[in-house]
Amino acid sequence: MSSNRNQPELRRSITVGISGSSGSIYAIRLLQILPRFYNRVDVVLSSSARLVLRQELDMGAPKSGSWQLPGLTEEEGERIIVWEPKNYTAPFASGSNCAEQMVIVPCSMSTVAAIAHGIDQNLMHHAAGVTLKERKDLIILPRETPLSAIHLRNLTTLAELGVVVIPATPGFYGGEKTFDDLINFVLQKIVNQLRLDIRLSKKWGEEGIQNSK
Numbered sequence: 001m002s003s004n005r006n007q008p009e010l011r012r013s014i015t016v017g018i019s020g021s022s023g024s025i026y027a028i029r030l031l032q033i034l035p036r037f038y039n040r041v042d043v044v045l046s047s048s049a050r051l052v053l054r055q056e057l058d059m060g061a062p063k064s065g066s067w068q069l070p071g072l073t074e075e076e077g078e079r080i081i082v083w084e085p086k087n088y089t090a091p092f093a094s095g096s097n098c099a100e101q102m103v104i105v106p107c108s109m110s111t112v113a114a115i116a117h118g119i120d121q122n123l124m125h126h127a128a129g130v131t132l133k134e135r136k137d138l139i140i141l142p143r144e145t146p147l148s149a150i151h152l153r154n155l156t157t158l159a160e161l162g163v164v165v166i167p168a169t170p171g172f173y174g175g176e177k178t179f180d181d182l183i184n185f186v187l188q189k190i191v192n193q194l195r196l197d198i199r200l201s202k203k204w205g206e207e208g209i210q211n212s213k
């Protein structure tokens with residue numbers, strides 16, 4: 001992984017939703033990157049996300065407050081702030097103080113449906129609605145397979161509203177071999193959309209990638 005760890009100019013904030021679909025590793029790996037770029041990383045986890053985190057990674061998350069994840073400096077961990085899913089006093093709950101960017105990783109089909117239909121059952125759905133109404137950037141990483149017509153319709157609704165939909169599906173054209181390579185392939189797609197200067201996987205056409213001429 002290459003990035004400038006001492007980047008002088010931190011962006012103000014980003015909002016991260018973690019919902020209860022498989023793929024919690026993507027959320028954790030992303031959170032291990034974002035504090036290098038943002039002064040504040042506001043995180044909201046659904047109750048199902050906590051179950052999946054336990055099931056897939058055997059880890060928990062704080063109920064609220066800072067999150068000292070492995071691999072982060074103490075200062076970086078202090079920049080990650082967890083908010084309870086019913087705490088609408090969070091700054092990003094209002095259009096007057098929301099972040100320029102929100103990412104929901106992973107994004108369950110239930111959360112996709114809630115956002116697509118404006119049904120506000122928790123702070124994550126609410127923040128996504130605020131992000132949309134304020135015309136800020138919303139990026140989601142849905143994970144389900146196969147997809148029903150309901151899922152596809154809801155995802156289309158969001159795509160038509162300008163949401164960037166990045167399915168949690170790694171490619172294999174860059175010589176990916178390890179579990180980490182596959183995670184990084186998907187993470188690279190997210191950080192590209194966030195316009196962060198960080199390289200986690202190779203670009204097509206780059207040295208080391210087989211390219212027919």
Ligand SMILES: Cc1cc2nc3c(=O)[nH]c(=O)nc-3n(C[C@H](O)[C@H](O)[C@H](O)COP(=O)(O)O)c2cc1C
Nearest residue numbers: 019020021022046048049055108109110111143144
């Ligand atoms: C271990 C586990 C894995 C799950 N994986 C998925 C998944 O990949 N995609 C999905 O849409 N739902 C998945 N679910 C179901 C969601 O957690 C469930 O629909 C929940 O209501 C989502 O709520 P949330 O969107 O508020 O997190 C999974 C649940 C568990 C316990």
